Each structure stands twice: as structure tokens, then as C-alpha cells.
Amino acid sequence: MGTLVVAEHDNATLNPATLNAVAAAQALGADIDVLVAGNGCGAAGEAAAKVPGVGKVLVADNAVYEHALAENTSLLIAELAAGYDNVVAAATTSGKNIMPRVAALLDVAQISDVIAVEAADTFKRPIYAGNVIATVQTADAKKVITVRATAFDPVAAEGGSAAIEVVDAVHDAGLSSFVGEELAQSDRPELTAAPVVISGGRGMQNGDNFKLLDGIADKLGAAIGASRAAVDAGFVPNDMQVGQTGKIVAPDLYVAVGISGAIQHLAGMKDSKVIVAINKDEDAPIFQVADYGLVADLFEALPELEGKL
Amino acid sequence: MKVLVAVKRVVDYNVKVRAKADGSDVDLNNVKMSINPFCEIAVEEAVRLKEAGVATEVIAVSIGDKACQEQIRTALALGADRGIQVETEGAVEPLVVAKLLKGVVEKEEPQLVILGKQSIDGDNNQTGQMLGALAGMPQGTFASVVKVDGDRVQVTREVDGGLQTVSLTLPAIVTTDLRLNEPRYASLPNIMKAKKKQLDVYTPADLGVEVTKHLTLVKVEPPAERQAGIKVESVDELVDKLKNEAKVI
Ligand SMILES: Cc1cc2nc3c(=O)[nH]c(=O)nc-3n(C[C@H](O)[C@H](O)[C@H](O)COP(=O)(O)OP(=O)(O)OC[C@H]3O[C@@H](n4cnc5c(N)ncnc54)[C@H](O)[C@@H]3O)c2cc1C
Numbered sequence: 044m045g046t047l048v049v050a051e052h053d054n055a056t057l058n059p060a061t062l063n064a065v066a067a068a069q070a071l072g073a074d075i076d077v078l079v080a081g082n083g084c085g086a087a088g089e090a091a092a093k094v095p096g097v098g099k100v101l102v103a104d105n106a107v108y109e110h111a112l113a114e115n116t117s118l119l120i121a122e123l124a125a126g127y128d129n130v131v132a133a134a135t136t137s138g139k140n141i142m143p144r145v146a147a148l149l150d151v152a153q154i155s156d157v158i159a160v161e162a163a164d165t166f167k168r169p170i171y172a173g174n175v176i177a178t179v180q181t182a183d184a185k186k187v188i189t190v191r192a193t194a195f196d197p198v199a200a201e202g203g204s205a206a207i208e209v210v211d212a213v214h215d216a217g218l219s220s221f222v223g224e225e226l227a228q229s230d231r232p233e234l235t236a237a238p239v240v241i242s243g244g245r246g247m248q249n250g251d252n253f254k255l256l257d258g259i260a261d262k263l264g265a266a267i268g269a270s271r272a273a274v275d276a277g278f279v280p281n282d283m284q285v286g287q288t289g290k291i292v293a294p295d296l297y298v299a300v301g302i303s304g305a306i307q308h309l310a311g312m313k314d315s316k317v318i319v320a321i322n323k324d325e326d327a328p329i330f331q332v333a334d335y336g337l338v339a340d341l342f343e344a345l346p347e348l349e350g351k352l
Numbered sequence: 353m354k355v356l357v358a359v360k361r362v363v364d365y366n367v368k369v370r371a372k373a374d375g376s377d378v379d380l381n382n383v384k385m386s387i388n389p390f391c392e393i394a395v396e397e398a399v400r401l402k403e404a405g406v407a408t409e410v411i412a413v414s415i416g417d418k419a420c421q422e423q424i425r426t427a428l429a430l431g432a433d434r435g436i437q438v439e440t441e442g443a444v445e446p447l448v449v450a451k452l453l454k455g456v457v458e459k460e461e462p463q464l465v466i467l468g469k470q471s472i473d474g475d476n477n478q479t480g481q482m483l484g485a486l487a488g489m490p491q492g493t494f495a496s497v498v499k500v501d502g503d504r505v506q507v508t509r510e511v512d513g514g515l516q517t518v519s520l521t522l523p524a525i526v527t528t529d530l531r532l533n534e535p536r537y538a539s540l541p542n543i544m545k546a547k548k549k550q551l552d553v554y555t556p557a558d559l560g561v562e563v564t565k566h567l568t569l570v571k572v573e574p575p576a577e578r579q580a581g582i583k584v585e586s587v588d589e590l591v592d593k594l595k596n597e598a599k600v601i
């Protein structure tokens with residue numbers, strides 16, 4: 044019967060995490076279809092049809108699916124799930140919002156934040172802020188899964204030519220409506236997809252000092268992240284938080300500046316390929332996971348680093 | 353209006369949990385247990401709604417063995433009016449927790465159910481959404497602002513791109529994010545008073561729910577260890593290592 048991957052998109056383009064979700068779906072072995080639900084989402088549907096390995100793209104284009112409201116979208120996915128063994132989405136805030144509703148409607152467990160597919164019914168997932176990796180096996184015939192994007196290398200975005208099929212089903216639960224959004228505007232790469240991430244913590248002292256990271260980020264093509272302490276203190280907005288309860292990142296290079304290295308922060312970045320820590324306290328726990336540690340005052344080290352890159 | 357708050361007993365967030373040597377489970381012998389931090393935020397939000405005259409009664413519910421009464425008492429000390437324990441043995445899966453909560457919702461008919469967005473042990477981030485689907489209620493997940501307005505509630509949500517605001521019909525589900533509020537500390541007199549507050553115990557059968565098991569824990573293991581790194585002496589050495597050794601810049 045196959046696997047249905049729920050695409051995340053802005054109606055025009057696919058969110059890159061969808062390519063990681065397709066990669067996870069490939070590990071399940073079955074045929075892959077992709078669902079693009081939105082309002083005016085034809086272009087996103089076409090983008091999904093170009094992803095190699097996709098059999099067909101189901102496009103549900105209706106005002107009720109705008110903004111991916113969980114109440115409506117979950118009804119659609121649960122209906123379509125009748126024709127599939129697996130329903131897969133990336134564990135983004137959108138996937139986390141919608142998929143547990145789908146699982147409950149289907150009366151099955153959800154396997155959250157999968158980092159490896161061991162068998163069609165067996166998965167690895169981190170628990171306790173990543174301090175422990177659990178292997179879980181499900182008895183459910185239908186599986187509802189969210190996958191940690193950083194654990195699966197994305198498939199190519201181009202090269203395929205899947206058929207596009209229109210889905211007419213309109214589900215309006217009549218329970219919720221969209222009021223507005225404040226999305227961060229940035230020319231930088233998206234935090235969860237950037238090859239380099241440079242994050243600041245409480246040691247940055249205030250929001251203004253985050254400018255010290257800008258020049259370095261420009262030179263490295265990096266995204267800028269933060270610890271929870273920096274977000275809570277109001278230095279930077281919440282969408283920059285890296286950690287157990289923020290974003291999970293695994294770039295080639297992660298630079299932690301003025302961050303102590305609490306387990307909740309490490310949970311979001313310790314799978315990065317190379318970790319650099321800059322901290323004035325030589326005993327800071329961040330040094331235990333850093334490949335390269337520099338014990339220094341960040342206010343001296345950052346300008347010097349920017350100059351030498 | 354009544355507000356129902358779900359509180360979970362979990363390993364304290366300061367504890368570094370390890371897998372048992374035989375990989376059968378995590379080692380939770382003699383570790384400190386606490387109320388899940390996100391649930392504490394949920395209780396605080398409910399109590400603030402009561403203090404603001406929006407909520408009339410706050411009911412704290414927990415699902416687990418007798419020990420979770422301790423976390424219900426904590427919620428009562430923080431200002432919840434009464435408690436409900438649904439007595440279960442061993443780990444209960446989120447789907448079953450959601451079914452049991454639905455049973456409590458049918459008994460109590462709250463207008464708002466506030467849960468944590470995730471618990472810091474299972475890290476599942478499922479229960480509130482599942483309850484929403486089962487009870488046919490809308491959800492405002494990962495909430496950083498909650499405003500009750502007549503027969504609707506407006507919830508500002510922390511999403512990947514920033515913030516999103518939705519308007520929901522009541523009754524509704526809210527799951528809390530870290531910045532919704534800063535929970536108060538329970539005062540000693542309130543801890544004493546909490547001991548006398550009403551706490552009812554139900555069994556799953558009382559709620560008409562069968563405790564099913566969909567998942568088996570095959571094994572647990574520690575995550576891959578990182579190789580120990582080195583300390584560099586200067587910015588020059590750091591740049592050199594990143595260029596020539598790690599080759600990442
Ligand atoms: C339920 C829960 C969930 C959480 N989720 C997350 C999460 O997702 N992400 C997260 O990050 N945290 C999370 N936390 C918080 C976490 O426990 C820590 O409190 C937080 O990560 C600390 O942030 P920090 O390292 O910036 O601050 P601190 O721990 O205060 O560290 C600041 C560091 O800066 C250094 N420093 C100060 N001045 C300088 C200077 N001039 N030059 C160089 N170094 C300097 C100090 O030596 C220190 O090591 C969570 C906590 C809880 C309870």
C-alpha cells in the first residue's frame with residue numbers, strides 16, 4: 044500500500060525538511076506518495092512532483108487547508124491514510140502539531156522524532172533530551188511517524204516526474220481560524236538547514252551584542268541561533284532557540300559562544316559534525332562536547348575571529 | 353469556566369538519565385522526580401486565569417501510580433482547587449493517556465484543557481493533540497500567549513518561522529511552551545493547605561477506557577559518544593584547525 048509523506052510548504056516551495064522526510068520514507072521500503080495540502084498550492088505540488096522516487100503527488104487545494112490548521116488537515120490526512128501503511132512527516136512544529144491528531148483519529152500510536160528506521164515496524168528515537176536512544180517496535184498495522192530531519196540526508200529536489208492527482212475532499216472542522224503571524228525576516232539560511240550555525244547564549248549580555256555574530260555569520264554563510272537563556276532574556280526571538288525544546292540542528296560546523304552547555308541545549312546540537320565553543324569559563328560543560336574549545340572573553344575573541352576569517 | 357490541567361510526574365530536569373547496562377530500560381533508581389516543567393507552566397496559566405476571574409475552578413489531573421499524587425499535590429499547592437488521579441501501572445502510552453483524559457473531560461466538562469507541549473522524559477509531544485482529536489476539540493499548541501475572549505480563546509503559538517496566532521472555539525486544548533509564563537513557587541502555607549484539598553481517584557474502567565499497548569520498548573542505549581576534543585590557545589590556532597584539520601571553513 045505504501046507510504047504517504049505529508050509535505051510542508053508555503054504554497055510555492057517545499058520546506059527542505061520534506062526532502063529529509065522522503066529520505067526517511069525510502070528507508071521504510073514501500074512506494075512513496077506525497078500529499079500537498081494548502082490554498083493555492085499548485086506550485087508546491089509541482090515542486091513535489093520533481094522529487095525523485097515519488098510515485099504520485101496528491102494535491103488538496105482549498106481555503107480550509109490554508110495555514111495547515113491541524114483540526115482540518117488532520118481530518119484530510121486520516122481519510123487518505125486508509126490507502127497507506129505509513130504516514131510520515133518531518134518533526135517540525137507543523138508536523139508535531141498535526142500528526143498526533145492523525146494518529147488518534149486512526150487509533151494508533153505515533154512514533155515521534157524518529158532518527159533511524161531499523162525495520163518496517165521498529166524505530167530509534169531519542170528520549171530524555173537525547174541522553175538515551177530508545178528502540179521501539181509498534182504493533183499497529185498503520186504507522187504514523189514524525190522524523191527528525193537532521194538524522195536523514197535529504198533526497199534530491201529535482202530529477203523526478205511524478206503524476207499529480209487532485210484530491211477533492213474538503214474537511215472543515217469549524218473549530219479554528221487563523222488570526223495572524225509574525226515570521227522572522229532574515230537573509231540568512233534557515234537554522235535547521237544551514238551548513239554552519241553560530242549561536243549566542245546568556246554570555247552575550249544583550250540583544251545588541253548579537254551583532255558581533257553577524258559579521259562572522261556573513262563570512263561563513265551561517266545561520267544564527269541562541270540558547271534558551273538568551274531567548275528568555277529577550278536578546279533574540281524564540282525561533283532562534285536551539286535545544287530539546289527548540290530547534291534541532293546538525294550542521295557541519297556549530298559555534299557556541301557564551302553558552303554553558305546545559306543538557307537541554309546539547310540535545311539540540313550535539314550531532315553537529317564539528318563543534319567549537321568559545322567561553323571564558325574553562326570548566327563550562329560545553330567544552331566536553333567541543334572539538335575545538337577556546338577559553339576566552341567573547342568580546343575579544345569575536346572581533347578577532349571576524350577579522351581573521 | 354472550569355479549567356483542567358494535566359500534570360505528569362517525570363525525572364527532574366537536572367538529572368542526567370542513563371540507560372541500564374543491560375539495555376532493558378533507563379535507570380530510574382533513586383532519582384529525583386518532579387512535575388514536568390511544561391506542566392508546571394500549565395498549572396500557572398490556569399491559576400492566573402482564575403486570579404483574573406476568567407476561570408472558576410482549576411482541576412489538576414495526573415495519570416499514573418500512587419506516586420503521582422505527589423505532583424497533583426504540587427499543583428494544588430500552586431493554586432489548583434482539586435485533583436484527580438487516574439490510577440494506572442507502569443508507563444502508559446500517549447494515546448491511552450489521551451483516552452483517559454478524554455474520560456475525565458467528559459465527566460468534568462471543562463472549557464479549557466491545558467497540558468505541557470511535551471514531557472521531558474518521553475519527549476513525545478503528542479498527548480494534547482491526541483486529546484483534541486479524540487474529544488473533537490481545537491488545539492493551540494506550543495502556546496506563548498493565551499487570551500480567553502467570550503466563547504473563543506486566542507492562542508499565540510511558537511512555530512519554526514516565528515509566531516502564529518489562531519482563534520479557537522471553546523472548549524479547547526492548549527499546550528504550553530516555555531515562555532507562556534514563569535511559574536511561582538509554592539509557599540509553605542499553601543503546601544500545607546494543599547494536603548487537605550480534595551483528590552479523587554479513578555480507575556481506567558471507571559472512565560470506560562481499556563489500557564492498550566501499541567508499542568514495545570525493544571532496548572535503550574546511550575547515544576554515540578563524541579570523541580574528546582582539544583583546547584586551542586588562540587583565535588589563530590582555531591581558524592587554522594577549522595581550515596586545515598576539520599576542513600569546515
Ligand atoms: C524544560 C526545559 C527545557 C529547556 N530547553 C532548552 C532548550 O531547548 N535550549 C536551551 O538552550 N536551553 C534549554 N533549557 C535551559 C537550559 O537548562 C539552560 O538554562 C540554558 O541552556 C542556559 O543558557 P546559556 O548557556 O546561554 O546560559 P548560562 O548557563 O548562563 O551560560 C552562559 C555562559 O556564558 C559564559 N560567558 C559569560 N560571559 C562571557 C564572556 N564575556 N565571554 C565568554 N563566555 C562568557 C559563561 O561562562 C557561561 O558558561 C531548558 C530548560 C528546561 C527546564
Ligand SMILES: Cc1cc2nc3c(=O)[nH]c(=O)nc-3n(C[C@H](O)[C@H](O)[C@H](O)COP(=O)(O)OP(=O)(O)OC[C@H]3O[C@@H](n4cnc5c(N)ncnc54)[C@H](O)[C@@H]3O)c2cc1C
Nearest residue numbers: 358359414415443445467468470471474475476477478479
Ligand atoms: C525508558 C522508557 C521507555 C519508554 N518507552 C515508551 C515507548 O516505547 N512507547 C511509549 O508510548 N511510551 C514509552 N514510555 C513512556 C513515555 O515516556 C511516556 O510516559 C508516555 O509515552 C507519555 O508520553 P509523553 O509524556 O512523552 O507525552 P507528551 O505528549 O510529550 O506529554 C505532553 C503532556 O501531556 C500530559 N501528560 C502526559 N502524560 C501524562 C500523565 N501520565 N498524566 C497526566 N498528564 C500527562 C502532560 O501535560 C504533558 O506535559 C517510556 C518510558 C520510559 C521511561
